[in-house]
Amino acid sequence: MDEDTDDETPEDEEDDESANEYTDDEDASWKVRRAAAKCLAGLIVSRSEMISKVYQEACPKLIDRFKEREENVKMDVFNTFIDLLRQTGNVTKGQTDTDESSPKWLLKQEVSKVVKSINRQLREKSVKTKVGAFSVLRELVVVLPDCLADHIGSLVPGIERALNDKSSTSNLKIEALVFTKLVLASHAPPVFHPYIKALSSPVLAAVGERYYKVTAEALRVCGELVRVVRPSTQSMGFDFKPFVHPIYNAIMSRLTNQDQDQEVKESAITCMGLVISTFGDELRKELPSCLPVLVDRMGNEITRLTAVKAFAVIATSPLHIDLSCVLVSLIAELTGFLRKANRVLRQATLITMNTLVTAYGDKIGSDAYEVIVVELSSLISVSDLHMTALALELCCTLMTGKSCSENISLAVRNKVLPQALTLVKSPLLQGQALLVTCSARIFEALVYHANTSFYTLLDSLLSCAKPSPQSGGVPKQALYSIAQCVAVLCLAAGDKNCSSTVKMLMEILKDDSGTNTAKQHLALLSLGEIGRRKDLSAHAGIETIVIESFQSPFEEIKSAASYALGNIAVGNLPNYLPFILNQIDNQQKKQYILLHSLKEVIVRQSVDKADFQNSSVEKILALLFNHCESEEEGVRNVVAECLGKMALIEPEKLVPALKVRTTSQAAFTRATVVTAVKYSVVERPEKLDEIIFPEISSFLMLIKDGDRHVRRAAVAALSTFAHYKPNLIKGLLPELLPLLYDQTVIKKELIRTVDLGPFKHVVDDGLELRKAAFECVFTLLDSCLDQLNPSSFIIPFLKSGLEDHYDLKMLCHLILSLLADKCPSAVLAVLDSLVEPLQKTINFKPKQDAVKQEHDRNEDMIRSALRAISSLDRISGVDYSHKFKSLMADMKRSERLWGKYQTIRNE
Known part of the structure; x- marks a missing residue:
C-alpha cells in the first residue's frame, strides 16, 4: 500500500486540471495502489494465521485509503477490507472478543475509525461509492453484531440520503435497506428510539417503490422496525403509538394489492402478521378488515404457507388478539391443509394449530377438534418422525386444554393411541418424537384427562415388548423407548400405582426362567428409568435382584442390569453407592458391568451438579485408578469416562491426579x-x-x-x-x-x-x-x-491423505472442500499438485472379481471426489490451472462421470 512516484491516472494521464485536484497522493500511481490492495486481499484469504498481524500493521492504512480518489481503486480497497472482515468471521467463529490478540478484539478497536471514514464516503456523489460503503458496513455488522450502538446517530443521515435522494439507484436503495435491516436486528431496540422518526419515514416511502426488490426489502425492514418500536408489551418509556398507523397503512396498501410480485406478497403477509401481533391492541378497529385478507391469502397456493406462519405469530402474541371474526374459517382452512401433499405446509399447519389451540382452545368447537384428531392419526408414522412429533404434541395440547371433552378423548384413544403404540416399537424412534412420546405426554394426558385406565395403558406398553411371529424380537432401541414410557406413566399415575408396578417388575426378574429375554430386558430398563426419577429404596432387595441378572448368559441383559443398577442408585445415592463400590471390589468377573453402573451414577451427578460425600470421592477415585491399566479396552474406556465426568464434579482433586x-x-x-x-x-x-x-x-x-x-x-x-x-x-x-x-x-x-x-x-x-x-x-x-497455515498442511499432508486408504480419502475430500470455501487462494496456489490424486480416484475401477460391496464403496468414493472437484471449480481463478482444466475436459468426455458430476452440482 506504499505510495509510488509514477503520476499516471486511469482516465487521462495528461489532464492538467485533474492533476491540480490531487492532494497528498499527487505522486502516487493508481495501478500500484490497486495492485497493492489486490495483493493484500490475496494474503488475507490465503494466510488466515496472519489476520491479527494484518490488523496491527495494514488495517489502519487500509481504512485511510477509503478516501481514494480513483473509484475503481476505491472499490478494490473496499473489497479488500470486506475480505478481511469475512476472514475474521471465518477464523473467529464461536469465539469471544475479550482476548486482546484476537482478530475480533483488534477489529473492535478500529470500528470508530471505520464509521468515521465510511460516513465521508456516504456523502459522496458517486452511487458506486455509496453502494460499496454500505457493503462494508453490512459485513462489519455480520462480524461484530453490536458494534455500531454508539454510532447509529451518525449513520442515519447516510441512510436517509440513500433512500430519499432522487439520484439514488435501486441497487443503492437495496444496499441501504439490507444494512438497515441487519443493524436493526443486531442491536438493542433502545439504541434506535431517538432516530425512529428519521428512519421510518424513508423506509415507509420505500414500501411504495415500483421496483419489487426495493419494496420487498423495505417490507423486511418494516418487520424489524416493528420489533424495535415496541420490543415488549410492557412500557419502556418510548411512545410507539404515533408510528402504529403509518406502518400499518403502508403495509396494508401492499397486502391488498394483488397485482405484484410473489416476493412482495409474502413479505407483506409476514410483516402484517408482526404488526398485528405487536400492535393489535392499538388496531382493534382495523382487525375486522385486515384479518379476513390474511385468511383469504391462505386460499392462494402461492401465499398460503406464508399466511399460515403469519397466523402462528399472531396466535403467540401476548396481547391475545381477538380472532373471533375469522377463527372458524381459519381452523377449517388449516384442517384441510393437513391432507395436502406439501410436507412443509403440513408442518407449518401443525405448529400454527398448536399455538391456536393453546391460545383460543375454549373458543373452538368440539366438532372441529374431532375432525382434527382424525387427520392427526394419519400423520403419525415412523416414516416422518418430525411430522409425528408435531402431531403428537398437538394431540397432547388438545387433551390438556380447557375444552377437552369426552368425545375428543375417545377419538384420541381410538385413533391416536394405536398409532403411538406402534411408534414406540420402532427402533427409529429418537429426537423430538422420542421426547414427546417417551416423556409419556400422550400417555400421561390419557390418564389425567381422558379417564383411561392406568393398567390398560401399562398392559398396552408392556405388550409392545412381546416378540411377534412376523417381525421376531423387539429391537433394543424400542425397549429403551418403551421403558421410558412405562416410567413416566407410572409416575403420572401416583405413588400407589408406581409402587405396584415396581413390585410387578421385580417379580418378573425373580420368576422369569430366562427363556423370555425381552421381558427381562424391559423389566430391568423400566426399573432403571423409574429409579432415575424416584427413590426406590423402600423396595427392599431391589439392588440384589438386579445384581443377580448379571449371571445371565445374554450380554443385553447384563447391559440392562448395569443400566438399571446405576439409575436406581441415582434415586438414593447414600444408600446404593457404597453397595456398588463394594461389589466392584469383590466381584472380579463382573467388574466391567459394575463399572458401567458406576458410570451411570457419575454421569447423572455431573449433569445434575450434585456432589458426592468426600469419603465416596476418595473411594471412587482409588477404585477407578486401580483399573486404568486393565488389559480390556472396554474397561479402560469406562474408567476414562467416569474420571472425565468426576472431573466436572471435583475438578480441584481430579486435574492434579x-x-x-x-x-x-x-x-x-x-x-x-x-x-x-x-x-x-x-x-x-x-x-x-x-x-x-x-x-x-x-x-x-x-x-x-x-x-x-x-x-x-x-x-x-x-x-x-x-x-x-x-x-x-x-x-x-x-x-x-x-x-x-x-x-x-x-x-x-x-x-x-x-x-x-x-x-x-x-x-x-x-x-x-x-x-x-x-x-x-x-x-x-x-x-x-x-x-x-493451510498452505503448510495441504502439501504434503493433505496430498498424502488423498492417496491413502478409502476412509482417509473420503475425509480428505471433505477437508479439501472446506479449504476451497474458506482458504481458496491457498488451495489455488497448489491446485496442480492435487489434481493427480483426484483424477486417479474418479478413474479407478475395481477388479473384475470384486464383490458388490467393493463396487458400492468405489461409487461412494467417486461421488466424494466429485464433490471436492465441484468445490474447487467454484474458486475464482481456477481456470489458471492447466491440469485442473484438463481434468474437467476429461470428465466432460466421460458420459458416466459428467452425469454424476452434474447431479452433484445440482444437489
Whole structure:
C-alpha cells in the first residue's frame, strides 16, 4: 500500500486540471495502489494465521485509503477490507472478543475509525461509492453484531440520503435497506428510539417503490422496525403509538394489492402478521378488515404457507388478539391443509394449530377438534418422525386444554393411541418424537384427562415388548423407548400405582426362567428409568435382584442390569453407592458391568451438579485408578469416562491426579487419563475450564508419546477441545500442529504382515491414528482457522491423505472442500499438485472379481471426489490451472462421470 512516484491516472494521464485536484497522493500511481490492495486481499484469504498481524500493521492504512480518489481503486480497497472482515468471521467463529490478540478484539478497536471514514464516503456523489460503503458496513455488522450502538446517530443521515435522494439507484436503495435491516436486528431496540422518526419515514416511502426488490426489502425492514418500536408489551418509556398507523397503512396498501410480485406478497403477509401481533391492541378497529385478507391469502397456493406462519405469530402474541371474526374459517382452512401433499405446509399447519389451540382452545368447537384428531392419526408414522412429533404434541395440547371433552378423548384413544403404540416399537424412534412420546405426554394426558385406565395403558406398553411371529424380537432401541414410557406413566399415575408396578417388575426378574429375554430386558430398563426419577429404596432387595441378572448368559441383559443398577442408585445415592463400590471390589468377573453402573451414577451427578460425600470421592477415585491399566479396552474406556465426568464434579482433586499419571510408566494409564480429559470437555462453561487451562499441555503434548494408543488418545482429546473449547488450546497450537500433521503420515513401522496359512494379510496399525488426526485437522479448520497455515498442511499432508486408504480419502475430500470455501487462494496456489490424486480416484475401477460391496464403496468414493472437484471449480481463478482444466475436459468426455458430476452440482 506504499505510495509510488509514477503520476499516471486511469482516465487521462495528461489532464492538467485533474492533476491540480490531487492532494497528498499527487505522486502516487493508481495501478500500484490497486495492485497493492489486490495483493493484500490475496494474503488475507490465503494466510488466515496472519489476520491479527494484518490488523496491527495494514488495517489502519487500509481504512485511510477509503478516501481514494480513483473509484475503481476505491472499490478494490473496499473489497479488500470486506475480505478481511469475512476472514475474521471465518477464523473467529464461536469465539469471544475479550482476548486482546484476537482478530475480533483488534477489529473492535478500529470500528470508530471505520464509521468515521465510511460516513465521508456516504456523502459522496458517486452511487458506486455509496453502494460499496454500505457493503462494508453490512459485513462489519455480520462480524461484530453490536458494534455500531454508539454510532447509529451518525449513520442515519447516510441512510436517509440513500433512500430519499432522487439520484439514488435501486441497487443503492437495496444496499441501504439490507444494512438497515441487519443493524436493526443486531442491536438493542433502545439504541434506535431517538432516530425512529428519521428512519421510518424513508423506509415507509420505500414500501411504495415500483421496483419489487426495493419494496420487498423495505417490507423486511418494516418487520424489524416493528420489533424495535415496541420490543415488549410492557412500557419502556418510548411512545410507539404515533408510528402504529403509518406502518400499518403502508403495509396494508401492499397486502391488498394483488397485482405484484410473489416476493412482495409474502413479505407483506409476514410483516402484517408482526404488526398485528405487536400492535393489535392499538388496531382493534382495523382487525375486522385486515384479518379476513390474511385468511383469504391462505386460499392462494402461492401465499398460503406464508399466511399460515403469519397466523402462528399472531396466535403467540401476548396481547391475545381477538380472532373471533375469522377463527372458524381459519381452523377449517388449516384442517384441510393437513391432507395436502406439501410436507412443509403440513408442518407449518401443525405448529400454527398448536399455538391456536393453546391460545383460543375454549373458543373452538368440539366438532372441529374431532375432525382434527382424525387427520392427526394419519400423520403419525415412523416414516416422518418430525411430522409425528408435531402431531403428537398437538394431540397432547388438545387433551390438556380447557375444552377437552369426552368425545375428543375417545377419538384420541381410538385413533391416536394405536398409532403411538406402534411408534414406540420402532427402533427409529429418537429426537423430538422420542421426547414427546417417551416423556409419556400422550400417555400421561390419557390418564389425567381422558379417564383411561392406568393398567390398560401399562398392559398396552408392556405388550409392545412381546416378540411377534412376523417381525421376531423387539429391537433394543424400542425397549429403551418403551421403558421410558412405562416410567413416566407410572409416575403420572401416583405413588400407589408406581409402587405396584415396581413390585410387578421385580417379580418378573425373580420368576422369569430366562427363556423370555425381552421381558427381562424391559423389566430391568423400566426399573432403571423409574429409579432415575424416584427413590426406590423402600423396595427392599431391589439392588440384589438386579445384581443377580448379571449371571445371565445374554450380554443385553447384563447391559440392562448395569443400566438399571446405576439409575436406581441415582434415586438414593447414600444408600446404593457404597453397595456398588463394594461389589466392584469383590466381584472380579463382573467388574466391567459394575463399572458401567458406576458410570451411570457419575454421569447423572455431573449433569445434575450434585456432589458426592468426600469419603465416596476418595473411594471412587482409588477404585477407578486401580483399573486404568486393565488389559480390556472396554474397561479402560469406562474408567476414562467416569474420571472425565468426576472431573466436572471435583475438578480441584481430579486435574492434579490426572496430571501426575501422564508420566506413568504404563502406556495404558497415560492413554486412559488423556481420554478422561476428553470426556471432561462439555459445551457449557464449567469451573473445570479455569483449573485445567494451565495444565492442558501436560495432556495434549502426549501426542508425541512413543505409544500409538496414547498418541491416538491425545489426538482425540485435541479434537474435542477444538470443537467445544477452542479458546483453551489456541496458545498451544503452534507447537501442537507439526506434531498433529506428523500423525497423518503413513508410518512403515506400524505396518505388519499377518500369516494366515494359505495367504498373508497386511495390517496397518496406524490407520485409525491417521484417521483421528485428519478428523482433528477438519475440526481445527472449522474452529481455529486463524491459528493454521493451510498452505503448510495441504502439501504434503493433505496430498498424502488423498492417496491413502478409502476412509482417509473420503475425509480428505471433505477437508479439501472446506479449504476451497474458506482458504481458496491457498488451495489455488497448489491446485496442480492435487489434481493427480483426484483424477486417479474418479478413474479407478475395481477388479473384475470384486464383490458388490467393493463396487458400492468405489461409487461412494467417486461421488466424494466429485464433490471436492465441484468445490474447487467454484474458486475464482481456477481456470489458471492447466491440469485442473484438463481434468474437467476429461470428465466432460466421460458420459458416466459428467452425469454424476452434474447431479452433484445440482444437489
